Amino acid sequence: MLLHYLKTLSNYGEIITGSKNETKLVKEIRKILEDNSDEIRLIPIRVLNWEQKELIFECESKLIDAISLPYSLSTEIEADVVDNFKDCNGRNLIKVRIQNLYEINKLYIEAVENNCLGIIFSLDNEKRKFMIKYGDLLSHKPSYPPPIPAFYVKENDFPYIKGKCRISLKTDLNPFATGYIVEAIRNSRNENKIIHITAHHDHWFIGERDNLLAVALLRQFRSNIYETHLISFTAEESGSFNFSTFSWSHGSREFLKNYKNVDDILLNINMDNISEESLVLKTVPGLLELSRKYFKNVVESPEIYSDGYSYIKAGIPSITIESLGNIHYHGEYDIIETDKPNVFSNVTTILDTINKIINENIEYKTHEMRDQLKNNLWELPAELKSYLVNVKDILDKNYTEVYRKIVKLYGGILAFNQPYSKVELFHKIKGLNIARKNDVCIEDLGCIKRLRNDEIYNRFYLYYINELKELITTEYINQLYFILKKFF
Incomplete structure (x- = not known):
């Protein structure tokens, strides 16, 4: 059945x-x-x-069996194809072979920032779809409509993506x-x-x-x-x-x-x-x-x-x-x-x-969360640790209300040198720790990128990270205060 x-x-x-x-x-x-x-x-x-209504995609008069990626907007393009982002110059399309669909988001942003007219992806000989987006990744807030279209072609068709390509795309988008x-x-x-x-x-x-x-x-x-x-x-x-x-x-x-x-x-x-x-x-x-x-x-x-x-x-x-x-x-x-x-x-x-x-009598083992908090302490600021000592004591007493409020404190981090987002407790603090060495996007905080890499800039960049970390620490302390206040 x-x-x-x-x-x-x-x-x-x-x-x-x-x-x-x-x-x-x-x-x-x-x-x-x-x-x-x-x-x-x-x-x-x-x-x-969002739905694709019509797509004509041809390169040097050869029709290509391509698909557009959601939420690409309707467009008409006639342009040459390059395989280096720096060669876009506001008048060319870029084509990219990927190893993983999760590379698409970062490469799409790179294409926009290099003023490409559109981007064409290929992975293997299977049509695939993946959402494109532009703005700070992992944000729940409104963001920009995708400024350029993105397409996917099978690996067998990828060699034909060359010279001058003509693209006519019609999509329907109803918010x-x-x-x-x-x-x-x-x-x-x-x-x-x-x-x-x-x-x-x-x-x-x-x-x-x-x-x-x-x-x-x-x-x-x-x-x-x-x-x-x-x-x-x-x-x-x-x-x-x-x-x-x-x-x-x-x-x-x-x-x-x-x-x-x-x-x-x-x-x-x-x-x-x-x-x-x-x-x-x-x-x-x-x-x-x-x-x-x-x-x-x-x-x-x-x-x-x-x-x-x-x-x-x-x-x-x-x-x-x-x-x-x-x-x-x-x-x-x-x-x-x-x-x-x-x-x-x-x-x-x-x-x-x-x-x-x-069909089991389900009880939360709050000591497991206590142990998780204990393992996280070394990465957290001292003023936050003092509050967490009290939280650990309450979790020892099996207060499920506190346990569930701590569950809410998980969040996503996407380091630019990693393919996938990971989920961590106190993710904003941990994301800022990563930002000291790598570009990173932090759920509902934003993307943090080092815009220069010289001694003077790096000194003040770390000053910026430290100031931001103080603000986030205060935010977490306020959240923990409201969790704890009924117990003290």
């Missing part, structure tokens, strides 16, 4: 949030979940819908579209504590691993202890309006922003990107003992690139289960064949793990 549900969902093709296709798919998801749920809701949210979240509720005897099991249904191309398999799995979970909400989110891949550079997981953020009482949510378990590769479980301290009871490969850090992170930022402990890789990530061949036994072996593991966890 699982394979039947999966193929039924994938028959709707690519699902871009806010599209007509999404409306059709949501009805199908509702049908799959409602036959054994006590209540089902469709929750509309505002999203940004007031509507996406839909599906929420199915299964009642239980403990209605004061709720568990959310989540996946997302918007996807590029066919999207069976990322993330329709997880959506098809939702109906398989039931707790005899906790009220269980099975949720399929819109706007995980795209949809964040105002061109925010934190472009993913918009649907889950909006859902939790409008949730009446997040304190009732005991736990989130999120599934994303389930492939043939080995599984990993990522979570926060407080859930490590519980997770390791049923699963071997547990990582003591949240996953930033998924909906579970929205729960973390709302102070709700979260577990994300995903595969360590997907060779067809965001690609046109993300289709699960029936002869891929490892996929269904992973499915069995996920079903067994999640159903055991949600």
